[in-house]
Amino acid sequence: MIIDCHGHYTTSPPAHEEWRRRQVAAGPGAPPGPAPRISDDEIRDTIIGGQLRVQNARGVDMTIFSPRAASMAHHDADAVGNAAWADLCNTLIHRVCRLFPRNFVGVCQLPQAPGVSPANCVAELERCVTEYGFVGCNLNPDPSGGYWTDPPLTDRWWYPLYEKMVELNVPAMVHVSSSCNPNFHATGAHYINGDTSAFMQFLTSDLFRDFPTLKFVIPHGGGAVPYHWGRYRGLAQDMGLPPLPELLLGNVFFDTCVYHQPGTELLARVIPVDNILFASETLGAVRGVDPETGHPFDDTRRYIEAVPWLTASDRQQIYEGNARRVYARLSAQIERQAAA
Numbered sequence: 001m002i003i004d005c006h007g008h009y010t011t012s013p014p015a016h017e018e019w020r021r022r023q024v025a026a027g028p029g030a031p032p033g034p035a036p037r038i039s040d041d042e043i044r045d046t047i048i049g050g051q052l053r054v055q056n057a058r059g060v061d062m063t064i065f066s067p068r069a070a071s072m073a074h075h076d077a078d079a080v081g082n083a084a085w086a087d088l089c090n091t092l093i094h095r096v097c098r099l100f101p102r103n104f105v106g107v108c109q110l111p112q113a114p115g116v117s118p119a120n121c122v123a124e125l126e127r128c129v130t131e132y133g134f135v136g137c138n139l140n141p142d143p144s145g146g147y148w149t150d151p152p153l154t155d156r157w158w159y160p161l162y163e164k165m166v167e168l169n170v171p172a173m174v175h176v177s178s179s180c181n182p183n184f185h186a187t188g189a190h191y192i193n194g195d196t197s198a199f200m201q202f203l204t205s206d207l208f209r210d211f212p213t214l215k216f217v218i219p220h221g222g223g224a225v226p227y228h229w230g231r232y233r234g235l236a237q238d239m240g241l242p243p244l245p246e247l248l249l250g251n252v253f254f255d256t257c258v259y260h261q262p263g264t265e266l267l268a269r270v271i272p273v274d275n276i277l278f279a280s281e282t283l284g285a286v287r288g289v290d291p292e293t294g295h296p297f298d299d300t301r302r303y304i305e306a307v308p309w310l311t312a313s314d315r316q317q318i319y320e321g322n323a324r325r326v327y328a329r330l331s332a333q334i335e336r337q338a339a340a
């Protein structure tokens, strides 16, 4: 099986995002408008012409699917507003998974808000996992959208959420949302900053001593981390910390959303095969065709196939085995959905 661990519903019906635009425009405290009316046929159309077409063209069997990351925009509303928005977004993902049970398993958006304890996310995570069969969450390390006003991911501030993740046995993908800081382009800088910063936070903390089974996926190939692996190894050594595999590779994993061959080869050379999960972040992170190859930049399977030293067993780990291990509820959910 080929499992893509990182896909977003970027093609959701327009009424969905329109609801959020109105909610944000109405400002905090305004009563939420009625839920948008979106038919199953509308959902089917957006998936069949979008994600499913790409899955089929690339031989991908299953996508771990979450709401559009840029639209989480936790900085655009307060915790109450974001809770209503997360509920709508997650329910829409659940509908996609019910309509296409063999192709999509859900991951939820959390109702984070700047300055608000992540304890407020526990109920929505539990609801999505226990009622919707979701297998993880997207955790925004910077709900302020580019100003980093909340404590680092390793602070006790986040522990109530981690306790629930451990109890439910679900990982988080560390995933920022849009940027409202003009210094940081969202997908070109803020995303990669978030990935890189989260890794360094993990490196300098006792988090995994406190939560030995807590797991994070750092997307976009781990940001700058694999390229600078020597720096991180050296920093850890200077701080008297154990080698990185011992320090955090039981808890931290990287996806393959790297959109060229040399970058993918660097990832696969530096990061152990057991810590790499196949992903493409379709549709829409990068939309074009690479004129040097004639293939879409985000057709990441081609790069994995072309890494000369990976064995069939290595690829099986990257495509399937690691996803089933990190997303511990995934195998049972795939069986449940196949039987539905």
Ligand SMILES: [Zn+2]
Pocket: 006, 008, 069, 175, 219, 281
């Ligand atoms: Zn993403």
